[in-house]
Amino acid sequence: MEKFDAIVVGAGPAGATAAYLLAQAGMQVVVIERGATPGSKNVSGALLFSQIYNELFPNFWESAPVERAIVGHSIAFLGQETSVTLDYRDLDPTHTPHNAYSVLRACFDPWMAQQAEDAGAMLLPGYTVERLLVENGRVTGIHAGGDDLLADVVVVAEGTRSQLLKQAGLRDDFYAGDVSIGVKEVIALPEEIITNRFQCLTADEGVAYTCVGHTGGVEGGGFLYTNKETLSVGVVVKIDALYKSQRQPHEILDEFKSHPFINRLVHGGKVVEYSAQAIHRGGVHLIPQLYGDGYVVVGSAARLLLNNVMTLRGMDVAVASAAAAAKAILAAREKGDYSRASLAAYEQFFKQTDVYQDMVTFKETYALLENKRLFNVYPDLISGVMDDMFSVKARPGKKAYRALRDNMHDELTLWQMLKDMAQIGRGLVR
Amino acid sequence: MSTRELSLDDRLGLDKYEIDEEHSHIQVDQSLCLRCQLRPCLTVCPAAVYVAVDGEIVARYENCLECGTCQIACDTGGQGGITWNPPQGGFGIVFRYG
Numbered sequence: 212m213e214k215f216d217a218i219v220v221g222a223g224p225a226g227a228t229a230a231y232l233l234a235q236a237g238m239q240v241v242v243i244e245r246g247a248t249p250g251s252k253n254v255s256g257a258l259l260f261s262q263i264y265n266e267l268f269p270n271f272w273e274s275a276p277v278e279r280a281i282v283g284h285s286i287a288f289l290g291q292e293t294s295v296t297l298d299y300r301d302l303d304p305t306h307t308p309h310n311a312y313s314v315l316r317a318c319f320d321p322w323m324a325q326q327a328e329d330a331g332a333m334l335l336p337g338y339t340v341e342r343l344l345v346e347n348g349r350v351t352g353i354h355a356g357g358d359d360l361l362a363d364v365v366v367v368a369e370g371t372r373s374q375l376l377k378q379a380g381l382r383d384d385f386y387a388g389d390v391s392i393g394v395k396e397v398i399a400l401p402e403e404i405i406t407n408r409f410q411c412l413t414a415d416e417g418v419a420y421t422c423v424g425h426t427g428g429v430e431g432g433g434f435l436y437t438n439k440e441t442l443s444v445g446v447v448v449k450i451d452a453l454y455k456s457q458r459q460p461h462e463i464l465d466e467f468k469s470h471p472f473i474n475r476l477v478h479g480g481k482v483v484e485y486s487a488q489a490i491h492r493g494g495v496h497l498i499p500q501l502y503g504d505g506y507v508v509v510g511s512a513a514r515l516l517l518n519n520v521m522t523l524r525g526m527d528v529a530v531a532s533a534a535a536a537a538k539a540i541l542a543a544r545e546k547g548d549y550s551r552a553s554l555a556a557y558e559q560f561f562k563q564t565d566v567y568q569d570m571v572t573f574k575e576t577y578a579l580l581e582n583k584r585l586f587n588v589y590p591d592l593i594s595g596v597m598d599d600m601f602s603v604k605a606r607p608g609k610k611a612y613r614a615l616r617d618n619m620h621d622e623l624t625l626w627q628m629l630k631d632m633a634q635i636g637r638g639l640v641r
Numbered sequence: 642m643s644t645r646e647l648s649l650d651d652r653l654g655l656d657k658y659e660i661d662e663e664h665s666h667i668q669v670d671q672s673l674c675l676r677c678q679l680r681p682c683l684t685v686c687p688a689a690v691y692v693a694v695d696g697e698i699v700a701r702y703e704n705c706l707e708c709g710t711c712q713i714a715c716d717t718g719g720q721g722g723i724t725w726n727p728p729q730g731g732f733g734i735v736f737r738y739g
Binding site for chain 2: 318385397489
């Protein structure tokens with residue numbers, strides 16, 4: 212029977228990274244991907260934060276199919292018929308790598324997989340792994356396409372659902388409150404219109420909006436990213452809040468898109484694809500068992516995501532975890548020992564990464580994103596205060612505090628707001 | 642031209658699928674669904690794969706976007722009547738943008 216040094220399940224960023232690093236170190240690696248091509252099953256927003264990619268693949272943006280360098284990040288609070296936006300722009304965007312690049316996964320993932328193949332990994336697309344082979348608690352390989360394939364170690368990079376781990380009894384059940392659903396449209400617009408509409412200097416520059424409010428009162432947010440000739444527009448909402456709301460995901464997306472702020476940005480565009488993806492909310496307290504006898508779990512399959520309201524990071528976190536896992540596997544190879552105790556080094560290596568430190572830093576954000584007022588009350592409140600401050604009306608003007616108190620109506624007490632400010636402070640400020 | 646009038650079916654019509662005509666990758670255990678009050682699958686699926694027909698839950702699996710939401714919602718908010726496995730290799734949704 213065929214036996215490999217390592218089998219990688221899934222050719223997303225986590226799987227491709229692990230395969231790349233292991234193959235580069237001389238291991239015989241096979242990557243099994245259920246899509247006919249890598250990326251054909253994969254959906255992200257998608258912003259790719261450069262730092263970790265650039266460490267692994269120096270100057271990747273020169274050869275990888277990235278869409279636009281993100282030189283502007285904005286956060287927008289959407290009130291009923293108003294918006295308040297905080298814009299950050301790098302006005303001298305000549306230094307590289309840029310903080311982030313927009314990508315389309317169906318185009319980007321094949322490039323990642325190609326790096327692994329060039330390093331010597333074997334890619335088997337179009338095969339669904341049906342189950343993990345487990346003997347006496349040790350993962351020994353996988354079953355796919357009617358065959359058993361064996362390996363010293365299996366890298367489980369199967370994505371959010373982590374069906375194989377569930378089947379094999381190697382993970383706990385998910386709670387719907389810990390998972391969100393992202394629903395997205397890709398909207399085509401001429402390259403030049405995007406460049407002009409978003410005040411970019413060239414077609415290589417782009418911007419990213421994170422939006423709060425106008426998602427049907429369901430906890431979550433919206434996003435809009437510029438690609439070369441398309442926009443990626445979507446909402447991300449908590450799954451339990453969604454089914455309690457009795458509203459369907461596409462209705463929430465419609466509501467978001469119908470807001471004048473978004474509507475103006477997508478105006479004239481043509482929807483060319485509709486997609487969705489469940490996304491773990493991420494959080495240091497949700498990190499599961501990352502390894503066991505004969506296997507490691509990387510990327511979204513290990514619920515490794517980072518959401519700090521400003522950014523939602525999945526792909527670079529996936530890559531960081533896969534790099535830590537690969538390092539542990541290579542150490543295990545030296546010892547000829549792929550036991551749980553030996554692969555435990557993965558967790559240690561992962562905890563040394565900046566990504567893990569960021570997860571610890573923003574651990575209070577999880578609770579913050581449970582606060583409904585953030586989505587239901589504050590966007591209108593902020594808009595109302597701004598309106599009072601800016602507008603000249605047929606009544607006496609107000610200073611900020613008066614404007615704030617007047618706009619709180621009956622929806623919010625001062626005490627409640629102070630508590631919320633403290634929570635936002637804990638999550639994001641200090 | 643506005644982009645907001647698209648119906649859900651219009652949107653699904655934009656997507657590319659390789660449909661497995663012989664096998665559904667979604668199994669529904671009606672005996673469990675009968676006990677389900679909330680029926681979160683009818684709400685959360687972005688492709689409205691699940692519909693109630695004469696009290697039974699029918700899965701129009703050919704529309705599935707393979708996002709994974711139904712299983713999580715059913716396990717937590719429902720009765721666990723849905724069993725979702727990935728379609729056989731190469732079948733199912735084919736994202737061209739992703």
